Amino acid sequence: xxxxxxxxxxxxxxxxxxxxxxxxxxxxxxxxxxxxxxxxxxxxxxxxxxxxxxxxxxxxxxxxxxxxxxxxxxxxxxxxxxxxxxxxxxxxxxxxxxxxxxxxxxxxxxxxxxxxxxxxxxxxxxxxxxxxxxxxxxxxxxxxxxxxxxxxxxxxxxxxxxxxxxxxxxxxxxxxxxxxxxxxxxxxxxxxxxxxxxxxxxxxxxxxxxxxxxxxxxxxxxxxxxxxxxxxxxxxxxxxxxxxxxxxxxxxxxxxxxxxxxxxxxxxxxxxxxxxxxxxxxxxxxxxxxxxxxxx
Amino acid sequence: xxxxxxxxxxxxxxxxxxxxxxxxxxxxxxxxxxxxxxxxxxxxxxxxxxxxxxxxxxxxxxxxxxxxxxxxxxxxxxxxxxxxxxxxxxxxxxxxxxxxxxxxxxxxxxxxxxxxxxxxxxxxxxxxxxxxxxxxxxxxxxxxxxxxxxxxxxxxxxxxxxxxxxxxxxxxxxxxxxxxxxxxxxxxxxxxxxxxxxxxxxxxxxxxxxxxxxxxxxxxxxxxxxxxxxxxxxxxxxxxxxxxxxxxxxxxxxxxxxxxxxxxxxxxxxxxxxxxxxxxxxxxxxxxxxxxxxxxxxxxxxxxxxxxxxxxxxxxxxxxxxxxxxxxxxxxxxxxxxxxxxxxxxxxxxxxxxxxxxxxxxxxxxxxxxxxxxxxxxxxxxxxxxxxxxxxxxxxxxxxxxxxxxxxxxxxxxxxxxxxxxxxxxxxxxxxxxxxxxxxxxxxxxxxxxxxxxxxxxxxxxxxxxx
Numbered sequence: 001x002x003x004x005x006x007x008x009x010x011x012x013x014x015x016x017x018x019x020x021x022x023x024x025x026x027x028x029x030x031x032x033x034x035x036x037x038x039x040x041x042x043x044x045x046x047x048x049x050x051x052x053x054x055x056x057x058x059x060x061x062x063x064x065x066x067x068x069x070x071x072x073x074x075x076x077x078x079x080x081x082x083x084x085x086x087x088x089x090x091x092x093x094x095x096x097x098x099x100x101x102x103x104x105x106x107x108x109x110x111x112x113x114x115x116x117x118x119x120x121x122x123x124x125x126x127x128x129x130x131x132x133x134x135x136x137x138x139x140x141x142x143x144x145x146x147x148x149x150x151x152x153x154x155x156x157x158x159x160x161x162x163x164x165x166x167x168x169x170x171x172x173x174x175x176x177x178x179x180x181x182x183x184x185x186x187x188x189x190x191x192x193x194x195x196x197x198x199x200x201x202x203x204x205x206x207x208x209x210x211x212x213x214x215x216x217x218x219x220x221x222x223x224x225x226x227x228x229x230x231x232x233x234x235x236x237x238x239x240x241x242x243x244x245x246x247x248x249x250x251x252x253x254x255x256x257x258x259x260x261x262x263x264x265x266x267x268x269x270x271x272x273x274x275x276x277x278x279x280x281x282x283x284x285x286x287x288x289x290x291x292x293x294x295x296x
Numbered sequence: 297x298x299x300x301x302x303x304x305x306x307x308x309x310x311x312x313x314x315x316x317x318x319x320x321x322x323x324x325x326x327x328x329x330x331x332x333x334x335x336x337x338x339x340x341x342x343x344x345x346x347x348x349x350x351x352x353x354x355x356x357x358x359x360x361x362x363x364x365x366x367x368x369x370x371x372x373x374x375x376x377x378x379x380x381x382x383x384x385x386x387x388x389x390x391x392x393x394x395x396x397x398x399x400x401x402x403x404x405x406x407x408x409x410x411x412x413x414x415x416x417x418x419x420x421x422x423x424x425x426x427x428x429x430x431x432x433x434x435x436x437x438x439x440x441x442x443x444x445x446x447x448x449x450x451x452x453x454x455x456x457x458x459x460x461x462x463x464x465x466x467x468x469x470x471x472x473x474x475x476x477x478x479x480x481x482x483x484x485x486x487x488x489x490x491x492x493x494x495x496x497x498x499x500x501x502x503x504x505x506x507x508x509x510x511x512x513x514x515x516x517x518x519x520x521x522x523x524x525x526x527x528x529x530x531x532x533x534x535x536x537x538x539x540x541x542x543x544x545x546x547x548x549x550x551x552x553x554x555x556x557x558x559x560x561x562x563x564x565x566x567x568x569x570x571x572x573x574x575x576x577x578x579x580x581x582x583x584x585x586x587x588x589x590x591x592x593x594x595x596x597x598x599x600x601x602x603x604x605x606x607x608x609x610x611x612x613x614x615x616x617x618x619x620x621x622x623x624x625x626x627x628x629x630x631x632x633x634x635x636x637x638x639x640x641x642x643x644x645x646x647x648x649x650x651x652x653x654x655x656x657x658x659x660x661x662x663x664x665x666x667x668x669x670x671x672x673x674x675x676x677x678x679x680x681x682x683x684x685x686x687x688x689x690x691x692x693x694x695x696x697x698x699x700x701x702x703x704x705x706x707x708x709x710x711x712x713x714x715x716x717x718x719x720x721x722x723x724x725x726x727x728x729x730x731x732x733x734x735x736x737x738x739x740x741x742x743x744x745x746x747x748x749x750x751x752x753x754x755x756x757x758x759x760x761x762x763x
Contacts, residue, residue: 190393190395192391192392192393192395193395193397195360195362195382195389195391195395196389196391196395196396196397196456197397197408198361198381198382198383199360199361199382199383199387199388199389199457200383200388200408200409200412200456200457200460201383201409201412201413201460202383202408202412203383206412210408211397214399215398215399217399
């Protein structure tokens, strides 16, 4: 009985906060745009009883999804989102791994402080932190002034409003999600394994490749998914730091919703995005399961 | 035993495999190894024994290359390896935690070192197969380390460290994670493998039984120095300091002042006539006859020997044991003088008290304890008589022995095969005596609060300078 209650709690949570909103979005994506409030038809009218319900279901169709496949803007946006998220994830890994490694090898008494420092940025609003990058990256920004000040460059670099700025923004924002799982994998690693590898004739560098990397694989995989999945749908970073040629599905979705007020198409975009994201999520879960089995 | 033939440390011609020359290792202010000089020979099974923090692990890590000596040299086959990185040494180590790579199978773990040498594939395969056979792991080759038992993991670790056929294998508490029974089995396996491969083994352990079982020589360490290096029997029977005596096994320490023993004639007059005394205290007449029969020669005959071992020793304690003991007494000078010269001349009765040595005044109003093997140079010094519990006999009646102590049984520890009696002797000193439980426990005649007599021979103990 207690078990059933305990299991029911997360399921109810998922039902209320994920499944119900998803069904609502799915319903809107199957509706048609209308100049009304809310701006779509059909509406479910329960007062008319059975006839009303039947009329409601008759009004739903896949028109919006067909539209998504005919306009190349959408699939280009999806593709570009995946590419940007992929490159940004790789950059985050390259930046995050050494940080996590350093933390895991730091003296024991330092580690809580270092962890704290990694988590600390979350205490400030995400929006403000991304905004402040505008001040750093713009042509009169801190970075350009510094680089010109030391004479490294003659004229300001154009970083803001390019994909580079988006990468910087994503790496900066999602770095903790990369560091924490890698750190926890590296911290668990027995250092005598590296000594054993060296003792058996491998150099420090090859010991790192042969032992440290394989043993932190689970952390790397978890970190990559934790960065990749939210960055595909990222909206704030590309709209604040990206340029007119930065095409990301989050931005498209926003425009459909608020500029065009086309809720049904926006909902269809969201549903397709979710379906795309299900692939990495399933992969992630499978790798977690493997990790759990191997860890036993 | 093969051990007695194998003693390169006594051979001045033998070339040591490992030489420590004035090695010191400091970590900041802390001196882990203090000016250590020691030779270790090929094919030796050398045990480093000591309490935690004595520097034994540091010594081993310097051999493996994980630590560099602050001062001094470590020579391997005459070449200084003090600053050679671990991956460039013909030395392999078996780690305390085994340090098996969890992401690799047993096979790949063993092959790890061989693959680093860029050996051809079939050569690696052949060597791994050989190692799997040696450690009886063929069936588990494809398993991951977490899928096998602790004992199997230990064997994988051993196979992996032996795969590269190192000149020297270091074992850091190799059996610490195993339970007692498995540990004992594995000790013999280790010795067997060491013999088969002919590799020099250095084992670090804090378990003195383990060190005694496996090692050809044991080095007892304390505070960064080696206190004594000797074969297990010498370490046990002839420790050179109170520290070693106390660290290895169970020991009774009786403190007192040494006094040179009177001349030989006086000794013989003072001591009760050895064999004639036996019948008075021996309960059964045939036993006495057999005991008398033993006076015929310097060596007891097999029957007398059996009688002594089975019947007399449980009652009176073992007085025969110093005869077959082939150990150097603590002092070489003393050996040269008295007992060696005397023993062959007068065919000694097993119970005879060898002349010379020391008497120890240990308590006012108590007779002095005789120690024929005491170093005369210790005359007048504060000394400790170190007595192993199994060298003490325990009886309800006063036995005829050179040294007797009267006391009361305070506690009895029943260990199945033997019992340890905690006896409070006069002066409040607690003394432990061990006796084999040759009879069923219900028929044991000594119990708590009993008045008993403890006895030991004049050479049962070791006289050490009090520190």
